[in-house]
Amino acid sequence: MTSYKELGLVNTREMFAKAVAGGYAIPAFNFNTLEQMQAIVQAAVETKSPVIMQVSKGARNYANGTILRYMAQGAVEYAKELGCENPQIVLHLDHGDSFELCKECIDNGFSSVMFDGSSLPYEENIRITKQVVEYAHAHDVTVEAELGVLAGVEDEVQAEESHYTKPEEVVDFSTRSGCDSLAISIGTSHGAYKFTPEQCTRDPKTGKLVPPPLAFDILHEIEKKLPGFPNVLHGSSSVPQDEVDTINAHGGKLPDAVGIPEEQLREASKSAVCKINIDSDIRLAMTAAIRKHFDEKPGDFDPRQYLKPARENMKKMYIHKIVEVLGSNDKL
Numbered sequence: 001m002t003s004y005k006e007l008g009l010v011n012t013r014e015m016f017a018k019a020v021a022g023g024y025a026i027p028a029f030n031f032n033t034l035e036q037m038q039a040i041v042q043a044a045v046e047t048k049s050p051v052i053m054q055v056s057k058g059a060r061n062y063a064n065g066t067i068l069r070y071m072a073q074g075a076v077e078y079a080k081e082l083g084c085e086n087p088q089i090v091l092h093l094d095h096g097d098s099f100e101l102c103k104e105c106i107d108n109g110f111s112s113v114m115f116d117g118s119s120l121p122y123e124e125n126i127r128i129t130k131q132v133v134e135y136a137h138a139h140d141v142t143v144e145a146e147l148g149v150l151a152g153v154e155d156e157v158q159a160e161e162s163h164y165t166k167p168e169e170v171v172d173f174s175t176r177s178g179c180d181s182l183a184i185s186i187g188t189s190h191g192a193y194k195f196t197p198e199q200c201t202r203d204p205k206t207g208k209l210v211p212p213p214l215a216f217d218i219l220h221e222i223e224k225k226l227p228g229f230p231n232v233l234h235g236s237s238s239v240p241q242d243e244v245d246t247i248n249a250h251g252g253k254l255p256d257a258v259g260i261p262e263e264q265l266r267e268a269s270k271s272a273v274c275k276i277n278i279d280s281d282i283r284l285a286m287t288a289a290i291r292k293h294f295d296e297k298p299g300d301f302d303p304r305q306y307l308k309p310a311r312e313n314m315k316k317m318y319i320h321k322i323v324e325v326l327g328s329n330d331k332l
């Protein structure tokens with residue numbers, strides 16, 4: 001048993017309370033590699049932002065859960081070394097699919113877990129979420145639950161169709177499950193292809209897809225039912241077209257990749273949304289830098305030669321998200 005407190009990590013409770021009161025959102029960045037971890041910490045320290053480092057099932061399979069836990073501990077120590085006296089870093093399980101997995105993570109240094117029962121019947125979702133909450137709270141770990149279904153593909157998580165969260169269910173669900181935050185479905189989607197061309201319109205000038213807007217009416221309805229309760233948006237990458245263009249200009253093939261416009265996420269951050277998950281944009285930033293590097297310097301074969309610009313480009317993206325989209329800068 002390793003408590004997250006021994007690792008210097010924090011849970012989300014105070015962080016979310018401040019974010020809700022302050023009208024901003026906490027960035028939740030998925031990580032699998034050393035370079036992502038370094039870039040996340042550098043960006044968080046430079047902007048004085050709290051940060052959630054999250055681990056999906058895919059990340060655990062790729063990098064090993066134990067290694068990722070020590071990387072999160074390393075992130076805290078690295079932040080201190082970079083001059084941050086009191087780093088606010090959460091290690092969060094993204095899309096936990098069973099009580100057993102959530103428990104294993106709580107026992108192994110995670111400070112926050114998500115139980116995603118969104119594909120289960122409503123009562124079953126409440127029952128298992130509550131079971132996770134009881135175990136987690138006994139260890140001062142916070143729990144994110146999910147109500148409503150997001151479309152798209154994210155590691156092993158995928159759904160064909162989305163179902164918006166029903167505002168009439170949120171009070172009952174959060175009260176009976178005891179969850180600390182709630183992932184809601186208001187039109188975001190996992191992956192770099194969030195919408196089909198048929199769901200979008202096309203900008204006549206650029207030929208690029210314009211996605212349908214988020215369901216702000218549902219968000220405001222949820223906010224009215226649960227004032228001050230922390231809501232979470234998954235699948236909230238914006239799929240920046242300059243990175244997509246760089247990838248495509250250097251041998252890549254990502255036609256019609258499309259995301260959630262940043263202005264809409266900024267608006268959501270100002271209201272009841274206090275955690276925004278961003279993964280695909282970082283993948284795009286890393287891939288764009290590496291493709292460009294290989295194209296321009298075909299003789300390079302030392303991984304540091306291409307991972308360094310990849311790390312720089314990710315850091316730029318993290319800082320951009322923190323300052324321009326979430327507004328979590330200068331909050332430490």
Ligand SMILES: [Zn+2]
Pocket residue numbers: 095154190234235277
């Ligand atoms: Zn997700």
